[in-house]
Amino acid sequence: MAAGGDETGAELIRALEWIGLHAKPVLLASLFVIPLLPLPHGAFLPLLPVIIALLIGLPLSRLDLASILSDLADPRFLPALLAGICLFQIAATVGLTGLGGLVGLGSATLLMIACFMASPVLSAAPGIALLMGYDARLTLYWMLASSLLSPLMIPLALGLSGVALPIEPARIAMNVAAVLAAGVAIGVGLRRVIGPVRIAAEGKAMDGAGALVMIAFLLPISDGVAEEIWADPGLALRLAGLALMLNLGGNLLVRSVALRFFAPGRAKALGLAFGNRNIGLLLAALPPDPVFSLFVALAQIPIYASPLILRFLDRKEEAI
Secondary structure, three states: OHHHHHHHHHHHHHHHHHHHHOHHHHHHHHHHHHHHOOOOOOOOHHHHHHHHHHHHHHHHHOOOHHHHHHHHOOOOOHHHHHHHHHHHHHHHHHHHHHHHHHOOOOHHHHHHHHHHHHOOEOOOHHHHHHHHOOOHHHHHHHHHHHHHOHHHHHHHHHHHHOOOOOOOHHHHHHHHHHHHHHHHHHHHHHHHHHOHHHHHHOHHHHHHHHHHHHHHHHHHHOOOHHHHHHHOHHHHHHHHHHHHHHHHHHHHHHHHHHOOOOOHHHHHHHHHHHHOEOOHHHHHHOOOOHHHHHHHHHHHHHHHHHHHHHHHHHHHHHHO
16 A cells, blocks of 8 residues: 555656656646636636645745745845835836826726736746746845735835725735735745755656646636637737736846846846736735736736747847
């Protein structure tokens, strides 16, 4: 019996390692396949906060959180990091929504821009930075600090933007804090149960588990997406364009400016952090809204395609 269990466990590890090794094409394929699956309407929506907590917790399980928090508190590093987070989340939210208001964007579009800019750095961003050869340490610390501060930063940024919110900022803070606390608990719990040595040894399997959770994230946010796209393809195209502009456009703008002041690896990491945001955290914190849900679903396209897009752009820059 024990031998059978060991064999099953070994097969599971091998399967996760395969997924981890082929994560880029698997994730990209899932982005287009899952919205077409005949899934029961609303079946996965209640799982959204749990999946987002797992997206936060799995990367944390691979880290010595106490050591990293000690590094984050370093007075030589902390002020610059906090200033950058305020610039990326608060100033960007206020500035872009203000500009959007001046050019006459509607309240729904302004809310989507505000939510995107107020969101912390994507949990998967350090992994993408490592894959691309960018400054993964800076991306990791930026992701952790912005995530841990998100119960404060998100409602503050949204409140200062002046955008009409469907829920009180205090309630947003509570909802975000609950999901974040669950993610931290999952990360600490997994690290304690599995052990840091085994987690480090099974790096590819952990990559595969992370990819599976990212695929699972598509299940609730893709609910009804295909029908909504067919019902109003013009709206879907505009939302996809907005997501691409905020993600890839913001990425390239920030890194082009940062290249004037920092080494390429760090500048590209800053662009990656600016453009890739954990907007799913806001989807779990705000009341259900079909247009906002469609925007979050379409915003996954540049996120999941980031490694391929950035690899192409980097090679093009190197060839010049």
